[in-house]
Structure formats: C-alpha cells, structure tokens
Amino acid sequence: METIKAIIIDDEALARELVRSFLSQELEIEILGEYSDGFQGLKAINDLNPDLVFLDVQMPKLTGFEMLELLDKPCNIVFTTAYNEYAIKAFEHNAIDYLLKPFSGDRFKNALSKAKERIKSADSNKQIEKIKSHNDSSSQLINRVVVKSRNKIDVIAVDKIKYFEAQDDYVMIYTSQGKYLKQKTMKYFETHLNPKDFCRIHRSYLLRIDQISQLQPYEKDSWVVVLKSGESLKVSRNGFKLLKKQLEL
Incomplete structure (x- = not known):
C-alpha cells in the first residue's frame, strides 16, 4: 500500500498524543500534522488533502460535525469521541468508524484497518454524505x-x-x-x-x-x-x- 497521509484533530493534548503514538507504529502512515480545534483542522484538510483524519466529535470552537459541513474536499474520517455506547450505535449503523475514549491499541488497529479498506475503495464521498445524512436526520436541537x-x-x-x-x-x-x-x-x-x-x-x-x-x-x-x-x-x-x-x- 502507498503511504497514507493522516492528520489528527482533537482539543485534548493527551488524546492527540495517544493517536500519534499508535500511528507511529504504522510504517505506511505519515502524520501531516495535529490540530487542537476545528478551525485549524478545517484549514489543514483543505490545504494538505490528507487521506485519513482522526477527528474528535466534541470540540469547543467548532464540533466535528460542524467542521464536516464546511469541507471543500472529501476525506476518510475516524471519529474519536467520548459519546456513550448507545449514542454510538447511530455511527455504526451508517458504517462510520469511531474510537470511543479511552480506547486500546487493539481497538485502534481495528478502526485503522477499516479506514485502510475505505481508502482502497475510494469511498470518501459516500462516507461524508452518510455522516451528513445521519446528522441531518437526528432529532437533536441545535443552538448555533x-x-x-x-x-x-x-x-x-x-x-x-x-x-x-x-x-x-x-x-x-x-x-x-x-x-x-x-x-x-x-x-x-x-x-x-x-x-x-x-x-x-x-x-x-x-x-x-x-x-x-x-x-x-x-x-x-x-x-x-x-x-x-x-x-x-x-x-x-x-x-x-x-x-x-x-x-x-
């Protein structure tokens, strides 16, 4: 497999460090950068065109879902989230990869394996549309x-x-x-x-x-x-x- 270019977007420094440490064990992964908020992450995705993004769902300035609404280019997403097991079922139903914090090395490898398959199948557009569709069909009220x-x-x-x-x-x-x-x-x-x-x-x-x-x-x-x-x-x-x-x- 060719080199997979990845970026990490999470407002928690320890969470970014954990993802970075797991990725450092993967020879075919190149980390382009890591970012602490959605504004920086959005710019990085549009500028660097990564193959894979590890994205936190809940961030103070711009949530992961809000960030995806603004993307100029499609990309493969692995969510890192503190959502509980019941909420995460909706992600699974839409074939969205996720890592429920705190996650183990084995769980990370499992999610990464799924992401690699998506990259091979060039299915980024469909994945982003599924995420947006799930977000639009949810009943959660918005405040911004x-x-x-x-x-x-x-x-x-x-x-x-x-x-x-x-x-x-x-x-x-x-x-x-x-x-x-x-x-x-x-x-x-x-x-x-x-x-x-x-x-x-x-x-x-x-x-x-x-x-x-x-x-x-x-x-x-x-x-x-x-x-x-x-x-x-x-x-x-x-x-x-x-x-x-x-x-x-």
Missing part, C-alpha cells in the same frame, strides 16, 4: 449554525437569528449583523430548531417568534408579520394557523 463564505467562517448563535428564507437548495439566514447563505433545507432547520422559538409562517419563511412586532391583515384571508426591525414577511394560511397556536391568539 456555522456558515462558510470564501475564507471566512461565521458561527451564528440561534438566538441571534431573526428568520430564515428558502432559496432553492440553500437557506438565507437573516440576523441583525447581516445575512448568510447556507446549503441546507428549510425542513432541516424546521426540525432542528426549538418549536417554542420558531414558526414556519410560509413555505419561504421560518421566523423567530420573539422578532414579531405586529401581525397585520394584508389582503383577503392573508396576513403579514411586521418584525421589530421593520421588515414585513408574508404569512400563508397554514402559517397563520401555526402562528396563532404558538401565540395563543
């Missing part, structure tokens, strides 16, 4: 959204978002600081945001409830909401029913 534009990454807190607007295969996110384009569906945000805070008022709009200033009639059987910022958004019939229910009108 990461967006990449050119060489800049913005981490947007959900409580700073005014509303979302559907734009084909993308969603425009509006905040008081500006607007951001994200390649996600409205359905994703509708199912991953707290329903107590957001309402789908129209097929094109998902609105944060506390941004409403007024609800006004527009034409026959149609309404608009006026936001605190002064913006006006159309409300569909179904959206009006949902909004009335949430506002308890």
Whole structure:
C-alpha cells in the first residue's frame, strides 16, 4: 500500500498524543500534522488533502460535525469521541468508524484497518454524505449554525437569528449583523430548531417568534408579520394557523 497521509484533530493534548503514538507504529502512515480545534483542522484538510483524519466529535470552537459541513474536499474520517455506547450505535449503523475514549491499541488497529479498506475503495464521498445524512436526520436541537463564505467562517448563535428564507437548495439566514447563505433545507432547520422559538409562517419563511412586532391583515384571508426591525414577511394560511397556536391568539 502507498503511504497514507493522516492528520489528527482533537482539543485534548493527551488524546492527540495517544493517536500519534499508535500511528507511529504504522510504517505506511505519515502524520501531516495535529490540530487542537476545528478551525485549524478545517484549514489543514483543505490545504494538505490528507487521506485519513482522526477527528474528535466534541470540540469547543467548532464540533466535528460542524467542521464536516464546511469541507471543500472529501476525506476518510475516524471519529474519536467520548459519546456513550448507545449514542454510538447511530455511527455504526451508517458504517462510520469511531474510537470511543479511552480506547486500546487493539481497538485502534481495528478502526485503522477499516479506514485502510475505505481508502482502497475510494469511498470518501459516500462516507461524508452518510455522516451528513445521519446528522441531518437526528432529532437533536441545535443552538448555533456555522456558515462558510470564501475564507471566512461565521458561527451564528440561534438566538441571534431573526428568520430564515428558502432559496432553492440553500437557506438565507437573516440576523441583525447581516445575512448568510447556507446549503441546507428549510425542513432541516424546521426540525432542528426549538418549536417554542420558531414558526414556519410560509413555505419561504421560518421566523423567530420573539422578532414579531405586529401581525397585520394584508389582503383577503392573508396576513403579514411586521418584525421589530421593520421588515414585513408574508404569512400563508397554514402559517397563520401555526402562528396563532404558538401565540395563543
């Protein structure tokens, strides 16, 4: 086998050291670098184009899943995670390699063997899509959204978002600081945001409830909401029913 180029991304120094020590025993592995947060790791993946990435799931600045959303290039991922055994079953179902901390040398070799097979089969694209699909189908609520534009990454807190607007295969996110384009569906945000805070008022709009200033009639059987910022958004019939229910009108 040709040399496999690998990088390590983990905010825990001891965890990085453990992975590095196991990899040093593998003659065909070349470690390109190790990084302590998702921002550095993302740049390294896009710049160095590694064959294999050992990636922590939970990191403070950018989680492993958030980082994968922003990748320009596909790569083979072995997760290193402190998730419990039950949560990890979802990873197994989607054929995702993982190392549950603390892991042994034998467990590491097993995961590495699987990764080598994937590299041989050139299946990186499918693996990344499976990871994203698993993440999108989970029921876990989000409290922030990461967006990449050119060489800049913005981490947007959900409580700073005014509303979302559907734009084909993308969603425009509006905040008081500006607007951001994200390649996600409205359905994703509708199912991953707290329903107590957001309402789908129209097929094109998902609105944060506390941004409403007024609800006004527009034409026959149609309404608009006026936001605190002064913006006006159309409300569909179904959206009006949902909004009335949430506002308890």
